[in-house]
Amino acid sequence: MNETTANQIAQDLLKIDAVRLNLYHPFTWASGIKSPIYTDNRKTIAYPQVRDHIAEGLAQLIQNFYPQATIIAGVATAGIPHAALAADRLALPLSYVRPKPKDHGTNQQVEGSLPTAQDQVVIIDDLISTGGSALKAVDVVRKTGAEVAGVAAIFSYELPDSQTNFTQAQTTLQTLTSYSHLLHAAHADGQFTKAEFNLLAQWQADPWHWQAPTK
Ligand SMILES: O=P(O)(O)OC[C@H]1O[C@H](OP(=O)(O)OP(=O)(O)O)[C@H](O)[C@@H]1O
Ligand SMILES: O=C(O)c1cc(=O)[nH]c(=O)[nH]1
Numbered sequence: 001m002n003e004t005t006a007n008q009i010a011q012d013l014l015k016i017d018a019v020r021l022n023l024y025h026p027f028t029w030a031s032g033i034k035s036p037i038y039t040d041n042r043k044t045i046a047y048p049q050v051r052d053h054i055a056e057g058l059a060q061l062i063q064n065f066y067p068q069a070t071i072i073a074g075v076a077t078a079g080i081p082h083a084a085l086a087a088d089r090l091a092l093p094l095s096y097v098r099p100k101p102k103d104h105g106t107n108q109q110v111e112g113s114l115p116t117a118q119d120q121v122v123i124i125d126d127l128i129s130t131g132g133s134a135l136k137a138v139d140v141v142r143k144t145g146a147e148v149a150g151v152a153a154i155f156s157y158e159l160p161d162s163q164t165n166f167t168q169a170q171t172t173l174q175t176l177t178s179y180s181h182l183l184h185a186a187h188a189d190g191q192f193t194k195a196e197f198n199l200l201a202q203w204q205a206d207p208w209h210w211q212a213p214t215k
Helices: 003-016 040-044 048-065 079-089 132-143 158-169 179-188 194-205
Strands: 020-021 035-041 069-076 094-097 110-112 121-128 147-156 173-178
Touching: 003 040, 003 048, 003 173, 003 179, 020 179, 040 048, 040 121, 040 147, 048 147, 048 173, 069 079, 079 094, 094 132, 110 147, 121 132, 121 179, 132 147, 132 158, 147 158, 147 179, 158 194, 173 179, 179 194
Parallel strands: 069 094, 069 121, 121 147, 147 173
Antiparallel strands: 020 035, 094 110
16 A cells, blocks of 8 residues: 555545544444444545545556556446546546346446456445455456456455455455554544544454444
8 A cells, every 4th residue: 555645545535524433323334334433435526636636546556556457347336436537547448337237228237348358357446344345346247257357445444354355255455545544644633532543443343243332
């Protein structure tokens, strides 16, 4: 991970209020995890300078780690705009992968550039919690006969689950920033109390068994 980019994007996310805490009434995530924190990367597309940092970071990351890429594929929905901006910078074809095949029209699950056995596809999601959504897209792309060069995302919570899931799926994950960079930037900025930091660390160690405090 590029430290300058990781710190910049973490600061960007805090500055645009993409990060919210709710210690007593946790957020429910796509995986079912109950979490005291929610990072809404969808907000980044509203800020030209922030989305530019992300697009530049993803384009550089892809050139460094996945130089063989022939297609950039966004995970629907939040991964799509970032895949589009990165693909544009790299002048590469763009696809997106739906969570399930469309039930009318052409019934496709992959839209845009359709991968073939000759392709090396980079999957882009906005955020990795368990990695389930991105890895579902990896499976879908592999079924087309194409190879998956790897996964890239803006942010990862660095949960034990995602490490296990990426290892099992035999693919790699590269992100622009991470939970530890976010907490570090929040600390430097005087955001979150000591009690909130402690709770956020406890939750990350075992998110499935974490219990929200009662008031
Ligand atoms: O790593 P995971 O455990 O899969 O969680 C992360 C996923 O959850 C969110 O998507 P969501 O399902 O909320 O859909 P959206 O992109 O359509 O907003 C996010 O955009 C990631 O795709
Ligand atoms: O896992 C999720 O569903 C999730 C977590 C998060 O912080 N932000 C988000 O958009 N989704």
